[in-house]
Amino acid sequence: MRISRLLTIMLAAAASLTAYGQSIRISEAGVTYVHSSANTGDMTFNGSVLNVEGRQYLLTPQTSMTVTADGVDDNTVSVTYNGTQAEVVVAGNIARYLTVNANGADVSILAAPELQQSVEYTLRGTSADGSFYMDGEYAATVILDNLTLTNADSAAINIQDGKLITINLVGQSTIADAQGMANSACLYVNGHAKFTGAGTLNVTGNAKHGITGDEHLIIEGGTINVNAVGDGLHVSEYFKQTGGSLTVNAQGDGVDIGFKGVNKGTKDQYADNGFAFLEGGTMDVTTTGEATRGVKADSTILVAGITATVRTTGNACYDATKNDISSAAAIKTGGAFSMTSGTLTLSSTGSAGKGINATDNITLAGGKLDVVTTGAVYVYGAEDSKPHGVKTDADINISGGTILVAASGDSGSAFKTDYYFTISGGTVMAVGGKASKPTSATQKYYTYTGVSVTPGQTLSYNGVSATMPDNYSVASGKVLVSSPTM
Known part of the structure; x- marks a missing residue:
């Protein structure tokens, strides 16, 4: 009898839809599908x-059908969390492509390979024990609209779609996972993640990382705040920030960009593999763990327009797997470092900490760079590591910008390289426990020794003035200054 009544309703609904341009809503297993008359x-x-x-x-x-004047936009899915339950509404034009399961407040959506159009998923509401899982083979948009979501046993949001995933931030959303779980991140994206919008996203990674992007990750807009027991952002392939605001507090690395592929040290099949592009917006990163890095890239870091403050507080340690000392660094790159514009304020206060630590050439051509290291030398047996300001295993080339580097008085050099150190432009003041002197220069420079520096003191030499950081002092410092007006 129940099915007969449903059939009668369905036939009446069909007539109503045609006559009045309404929609039919079919609900089964906790999911509602909305089909429009069009x-x-x-x-x-x-x-x-x-x-x-x-x-x-x-x-x-258990199936219900109603006719309503309220429709939904094509190619959309909305998930509204309400405590231990979630309401899922699917646009009828894509219903045949989606397998949707709503188990309490845990929602999973699998898109069939035949779905070759972008779907917009909107997540809103509140749940202290819920999750969102999505998989498919086409680009999608995920809107976080004032969402508050905690998952007690895995990632709060797990997106396995390997394509472009645009995450649009609306209002203020907060997500978290739980301690002691096996998931690698609170927000996991297996695909190309791009953050946009004007909203705020607060992420707490209690299990490991805050946000993981298994391919490249781009921040274009929004305010993103991450706290994590592992890395704040853990990214494969490459990372780019062109706008928005990113704040990270992590016990692991702040932003960790790995190399995706098998041939580490080359670009492999991925363009810009292992790169970080810091091109705009603001960034504030703090890491506290031993030998952690504020921003770490396996290949190259390019700075062109961002305003970033990066600080590390952890001490160095001996890495038994590498048989070497590993130290913290505000910026760490497995390749080159280049800065053409923007503002970087870097500090490392733990033992043997570095401001910038690179493997390939360091090029400073523009922008404003402030670096301070205040830690002691780290000693392990017959080996040691020193708290240098800007260090590389290749060349250092300064051609522009305004640069202040204050390296620890405990044997720290402002600029440290065993290769070429050249100055051809820029306004430079470098202070350290050890001297820094160019191997060649086309711009005049001067050096001074035995300089006593106290916190907040302003030093002036040959028309170059700089105020020392409030946490920096040295009893007998070595100073290097250079500018185009000398």
């Missing part, structure tokens, strides 16, 4: 199966 066409019924827009509905006593 799309339904003929609805066929075979026994207990109703076919609407290519999706088959098994009419059971």
